[in-house]
Amino acid sequence: MPDSAERxxxxxxxxxxxxPIPCLREPVTAFVGxxxxxxxxxxxxxxxxxxxxxxxxVPGQPSAMCSMLQQYFASGGxxxxxxxxxxxxxxxxxxxxxxxxxxxxxxxxxxxxxxLRAAVDHEGLDADPMRFNLTVQRLTPGxxxxxxxxxxxxxxxxxxxxxxxxxxxxxxxSLVRLSGYxxxxxxxxxxxxxxxxxxxxxxxxxxxxxxxxxxxxxRADGFGLMALDTVDMLDFVCLLPGAPDAAIGPVALxxxxxxxxxxxxxxxxxPPPLWREPEDALRAQRERGLSSPDAVTYFxxxxxxxxxxxxxxxxxxxxxxxARDPVLLPGADHAGPLRATGRPALELDPWEPLQLGRAxxxxxLAHAGQLRVEGLVTLAGHGxxxxxxxSLAIRANxxxxxxxxxxxTRWLLxxxxxxxxxxxxxxxxxxxxxxxxxAGRLVGTSPEESWFLESDPSEPLAFTLGLALExxxxxxxxxxxxxxxxxxxxxxxxxxxxxxxV
Numbered sequence: 001m002p003d004s005a006e007r008x009x010x011x012x013x014x015x016x017x018x019x020p021i022p023c024l025r026e027p028v029t030a031f032v033g034x035x036x037x038x039x040x041x042x043x044x045x046x047x048x049x050x051x052x053x054x055x056x057x058v059p060g061q062p063s064a065m066c067s068m069l070q071q072y073f074a075s076g077g078x079x080x081x082x083x084x085x086x087x088x089x090x091x092x093x094x095x096x097x098x099x100x101x102x103x104x105x106x107x108x109x110x111x112x113x114x115x116l117r118a119a120v121d122h123e124g125l126d127a128d129p130m131r132f133n134l135t136v137q138r139l140t141p142g143x144x145x146x147x148x149x150x151x152x153x154x155x156x157x158x159x160x161x162x163x164x165x166x167x168x169x170x171x172x173x174s175l176v177r178l179s180g181y182x183x184x185x186x187x188x189x190x191x192x193x194x195x196x197x198x199x200x201x202x203x204x205x206x207x208x209x210x211x212x213x214x215x216x217x218x219r220a221d222g223f224g225l226m227a228l229d230t231v232d233m234l235d236f237v238c239l240l241p242g243a244p245d246a247a248i249g250p251v252a253l254x255x256x257x258x259x260x261x262x263x264x265x266x267x268x269x270x271p272p273p274l275w276r277e278p279e280d281a282l283r284a285q286r287e288r289g290l291s292s293p294d295a296v297t298y299f300x301x302x303x304x305x306x307x308x309x310x311x312x313x314x315x316x317x318x319x320x321x322x323a324r325d326p327v328l329l330p331g332a333d334h335a336g337p338l339r340a341t342g343r344p345a346l347e348l349d350p351w352e353p354l355q356l357g358r359a360x361x362x363x364x365l366a367h368a369g370q371l372r373v374e375g376l377v378t379l380a381g382h383g384x385x386x387x388x389x390x391s392l393a394i395r396a397n398x399x400x401x402x403x404x405x406x407x408x409t410r411w412l413l414x415x416x417x418x419x420x421x422x423x424x425x426x427x428x429x430x431x432x433x434x435x436x437x438x439a440g441r442l443v444g445t446s447p448e449e450s451w452f453l454e455s456d457p458s459e460p461l462a463f464t465l466g467l468a469l470e471x472x473x474x475x476x477x478x479x480x481x482x483x484x485x486x487x488x489x490x491x492x493x494x495x496x497x498x499x500x501x502v
Contacts, residue, residue: 029323032237033241034210035056036113037057047078052069064313151173247273268322312342322396378390388476412460422457
């Protein structure tokens with residue numbers, strides 16, 4: 001996991017060649033989009049809906065993100081990473097007045113549901129005009145708020161050279177940060193009648209719409225989707241548009257798909273609201289649709305009441321089903337049942353799921369009183385990608401294996417030129433690939449039928465890997481090249497009969 005990141009400098013800790021690669025690890029799904037409150041542009045790992053509510057939820061305030069997480073965990077997902085995107089929302093400010101001017105604090109979690117209050121006292125510090133004690137509380141919104149969280153910071157200083165300077169100490173706060181410079185003297189004490197009510201005052205209205213640019217974010221700043229650059233392991237990524245009637249635009253989809261391809265992850269997206277009939281979906285895909293083996297969508301949406309916050313989305317339930325390992329073994333053709341209530345918004349005719357599948361669109365159907373996604377195809381259905389990548393199960397397995405290997409072999413950078421590197425590489429990868437074969441992720445009755453590994457002494461940071469994903473001794477071939485910033489993975493021509501040639 002990354003230890004620190006600042007601008008273009010990223011320090012990471014990579015496993016060594018003696019560290020085994022887990023074959024049956026828990027898949028990880030990222031959700032990027034608006035949430036009622038919580039840290040912004042910060043990946044937060046969660047294992048339950050209760051954890052989500054504690055960090056991002058507001059009682060009595062429904063949200064699309066909450067609905068997705070509820071579906072995800074109910075459908076089998078185990079690990080989620082949530083990145084809250086606030087749009088153009090400014091940070092909330094608290095001003096602590098004093099004889100030399102105010103000391104300004106900003107809330108880490110801006111938004112209309114973030115209520116903070118603060119108090120200053122000088123208890124035990126009367127002899128030092130630079131020091132003060134600070135209490136910050138988070139309150140529940142409403143007419144009768146209650147304290148949700150409290151921090152007490154003692155003996156803070158406004159002296160920039162003091163190790164207890166307010167700016168340094170508040171770097172560890174989960175509620176606020178110092179904004180701007182500290183005044184020449186400490187802030188005044190809050191009146192003795194107790195903590196004064198100081199609600200976070202927004203510099204601009206808090207209803208700024210979230211755009212596609214907000215969702216994509218900035219790699220330099222680590223905002224939006226790019227905040228996930230600091231997350232080591234991802235399998236699926238879900239993008240939530242900023243409004244109930246909105247859809248992710250084509251430019252954002254292409255950019256997000258490219259980012260997911262670099263990370264060996266699958267992008268999951270809801271169908272646009274304009275897809276009301278199968279013909280709408282088929283025509284849109286023919287004319288200007290995204291063609292990619294690394295993107296997944298479905299049709300139709302789930303039936304939803306007017307004003308529903310989740311817009312009839314099943315994205316969370318689909319991600320949870322795909323995170324259940326047995327679903328994505330070779331040969332799977334459906335994911336379900338989905339833990340989402342309701343029925344499909346449109347009942348498809350018997351031949352329409354097949355038509356949608358040929359265009360790379362999965363079909364949402366009612367089956368035995370439950371919802372089920374059939375087809376298990378990627379959006380490579382109408383593109384030039386190899387036919388095998390139309391299968392979601394095969395593509396997901398390939399990304400899982402290649403992603404695990406690219407992360408686990410970063411140690412090659414430190415062993416450049418060492419004569420035993422190729423042997424150490426094989427010793428590390430062979431147990432993992434054999435475990436994948438035994439678990440059904442690769443096909444074949446022997447290692448020779450399931451995988452092969454080639455190294456070239458002239459390229460110490462590169463190697464070629466063949467994976468039997470569909471049939472024994474029929475390999476999808478990938479070329480790995482480790483660079484300083486990342487490992488690139490290029491697909492090469494498929495090979496057959498390799499086991500007979502070695």
